[in-house]
Amino acid sequence: MLKERIDKFYLDQQKDKDQTHFYITDVGKCPRAVFFKFKKVPREKMDARILRIFEKGEHIHRNIFNILYRLRIGVTTEVSIPSQEIISGRADAILCIDNENYVLDIKSMNSMIFRGLKEPKEENIFQLQLYLHYFNIKKGILLYIDKDQQNIKEFIVNYDSKLVQSLLSDFKDLKGKIDSDTIPGRLSEYPKNWQCRYCQFEDACLMTGDIEVNWENLKAKIELANKEKK
Numbered sequence: 092m093l094k095e096r097i098d099k100f101y102l103d104q105q106k107d108k109d110q111t112h113f114y115i116t117d118v119g120k121c122p123r124a125v126f127f128k129f130k131k132v133p134r135e136k137m138d139a140r141i142l143r144i145f146e147k148g149e150h151i152h153r154n155i156f157n158i159l160y161r162l163r164i165g166v167t168t169e170v171s172i173p174s175q176e177i178i179s180g181r182a183d184a185i186l187c188i189d190n191e192n193y194v195l196d197i198k199s200m201n202s203m204i205f206r207g208l209k210e211p212k213e214e215n216i217f218q219l220q221l222y223l224h225y226f227n228i229k230k231g232i233l234l235y236i237d238k239d240q241q242n243i244k245e246f247i248v249n250y251d252s253k254l255v256q257s258l259l260s261d262f263k264d265l266k267g268k269i270d271s272d273t274i275p276g277r278l279s280e281y282p283k284n285w286q287c288r289y290c291q292f293e294d295a296c297l298m299t300g301d302i303e304v305n306w307e308n309l310k311a312k313i314e315l316a317n318k319e320k321k
């Protein structure tokens with residue numbers, strides 16, 4: 092009775108927004124899945140439990156912000172990157188420690204993943220590198236928090252201009268595909284890649300096949316499948 096209402100509250104908040112530029116969180120993600128997001132391809136809804144877990148992560152962020160203010164090292168929190176045409180994003184914080192500026196990115200996870208974390212995750216490094224680039228700051232901190240046990244690990248990351256140029260070039264390639272309605276090929280490790288295991292576009296990906304395809308072809312297939320369902 093109440094559970095269903097709470098679940099519905101969370102589920103109703105999932106809306107497909109129009110996407111006109113990339114988010115920093117898209118970096119390192121499957122290009123095909125990002126393409127599908129831009130084209131608002133129907134996707135599997137996340138369940139309410141997962142949405143509650145995300146919300147818990149947001150509370151952890153707010154607690155850390157509070158501590159940064161009290162320590163007087165949080166120069167600014169939740170700061171958007173300067174506007175430009177291709178990417179938007181918001182870093183968790185910019186800090187000043189011992190007269191040096193850092194971009195802070197906070198990630199929370201369950202104890203099992205946290206315990207296995209020996210080095211920062213690649214996709215988190217990619218995001219942080221883009222923040223460093225757009226804020227013109229040379230160092231960043233990836234702060235990982237164990238949601239269950241409240242343990243913390245931190246990794247210092249130095250700006251790597253070569254890596255950033257290659258990430259930006261990947262975004263430009265993908266933008267070209269979005270504009271020309273060309274669905275990118277699948278990830279080479281499909282379906283074993285971890286992103287495929289959690290992908291909300293599994294059905295559309297299956298319908299598309301392995302290689303690059305014109306978006307109009309898939310759109311027609313989706314429309315036909317929807318008609319047949321009715």
Ligand code: SF4
Pocket residue numbers: 121122123124276277278281282284286287288290291292293296
């Ligand atoms: S199933 Fe895998 S390859 Fe297909 S869109 Fe999703 S992440 Fe990409």
